[in-house]
Amino acid sequence: MTHSFDKNYWDEIWHGDRAAAMAAGDPNPHLVREVADLTPGAALEAGCGAGTEAIWLASRGWQVTAADIAAQALARGAERAGAAGVAERIEWVEADLSTWEPEARFDLVTTQYAHPSIPQLEFYDRIAGWVAPGGTLLIVGHLGDHASDGGHRHGNSHGHGDSHGHGDSHGHGHGHEDGGPPASASVTAADITSRLDPAVWEVETTEESQRTMAGPGGREVTIDDAVVRATRRS
Numbered sequence: 001m002t003h004s005f006d007k008n009y010w011d012e013i014w015h016g017d018r019a020a021a022m023a024a025g026d027p028n029p030h031l032v033r034e035v036a037d038l039t040p041g042a043a044l045e046a047g048c049g050a051g052t053e054a055i056w057l058a059s060r061g062w063q064v065t066a067a068d069i070a071a072q073a074l075a076r077g078a079e080r081a082g083a084a085g086v087a088e089r090i091e092w093v094e095a096d097l098s099t100w101e102p103e104a105r106f107d108l109v110t111t112q113y114a115h116p117s118i119p120q121l122e123f124y125d126r127i128a129g130w131v132a133p134g135g136t137l138l139i140v141g142h143l144g145d146h147a148s149d150g151g152h153r154h155g156n157s158h159g160h161g162d163s164h165g166h167g168d169s170h171g172h173g174h175g176h177e178d179g180g181p182p183a184s185a186s187v188t189a190a191d192i193t194s195r196l197d198p199a200v201w202e203v204e205t206t207e208e209s210q211r212t213m214a215g216p217g218g219r220e221v222t223i224d225d226a227v228v229r230a231t232r233r234s
Contacts, residue, residue, distance in 0.1 A: 027056035028112045030140045034205060034229045035060075038136060041107030046097055046127045047114025051077025051090070058089035062108065067093040067100065097123065105132035112140045115185040124187075125195055133234045137201070143208050143224035144186030192228040205229035 031053050040061035045054045050073050054066035058081065068074055074092045081087045093100075098118040109131045116123040124139055131137045189206045196203060207227040212220050 025052060027053045028140055030207075030209075030225065030227045031110060031112065031138065032056070034138050034227070035108065035110075035136070038108065041135075042104070042132075043108040043110065044102065044106045044127075044130060046109065046111040046130075047116070048077060048092075049073050051080060051092075053110070053112055054090050055081050055084050055086055057108075058086035059084065062089070064090045065093055065102065065106070066090050067095045067097060069094065069096050097126070102130055105130055105135065107132055107135045108138065109135070110138040110140075113142060120185055120187055121191060121195060124192055128196065128201075131232045133232055135232050136204075137196075137228075137230045137232065139192055139226075139228045141192070141226045142186045143210075143226040144183060144188055144191075187226050189226045189228055192226065193230075196228075196230055200233055201230040202233060203228065203230045 035057070040057075041063070042065070043054075043057050043062040044065045044067065045051075045057070046067055048054045048066035048068045049070075051066050054064045054077065058064050066074070066077060068077075071094050074094055077090075078087070078092050081090050096117070097114070098116045109127050111124075111127060114123070118126075120141070124141075127139075128137050189208050193203055193206050205227060207225075209225050209227065211223050211225075213223055214220065
């Protein structure tokens with residue numbers, strides 16, 4: 001089934017019976033690993049859903065702008081941030097990321113599986129423009145079936161894969177009827193890095209990884225991720 005990934009689609013998802021499960025789970029392991037060596041500053045999570053990653057960043061000292069198109073997702077996130085004691089470190093912004101422009105640039109811009117209404121790579125181009133000089137761009141996307149190596153990790157500067165839980169339970173772009181993302185929302189690491197001008201960006205991580213997690217009903221689900229981390233040159 002083809003989705004437009006517009007506001008109506010996401011509002012329906014977040015008012016549906018899967019919303020509670022989407023708001024649960026641990027922060028994305030790629031995010032946890034990739035930002036561990038960064039000095040906390042101003043961060044934007046683009047397509048934050050119910051804020052699992054935003055709350056994790058805030059708990060580690062980041063001042064976070066958490067943006068999403070679904071008001072219900074943001075309401076869940078704000079409630080959870082209050083319970084976690086980090087409400088003052090997160091600004092929740094209801095925004096269509098295909099048209100929204102932030103007022104400032106960020107030390108970290110990250111997105112985990114967000115599926116906008118515009119083409120996926122154009123979305124990545126947009127959020128890359130919101131990174132301040134010296135700042136970090138971290139993209140975690142669904143790895144497309146067209147990956148040349150069949151979806152396994154390659155070119156990884158960190159040299160290890162993950163078998164931890166996946167952000168799939170709470171990130172945008174999940175809950176598709178067939179259990180996986182559509183081709184239009186899937187990318188390869190090379191797709192992403194090809195958009196990053198070497199004169200502007202230093203690519204720190206380019207990774208394609210495959211791992212498993214427990215899915216609905218306890219069945220094992222295979223997760224294929226494309227991960228790119230890059231630093232904007234000063």
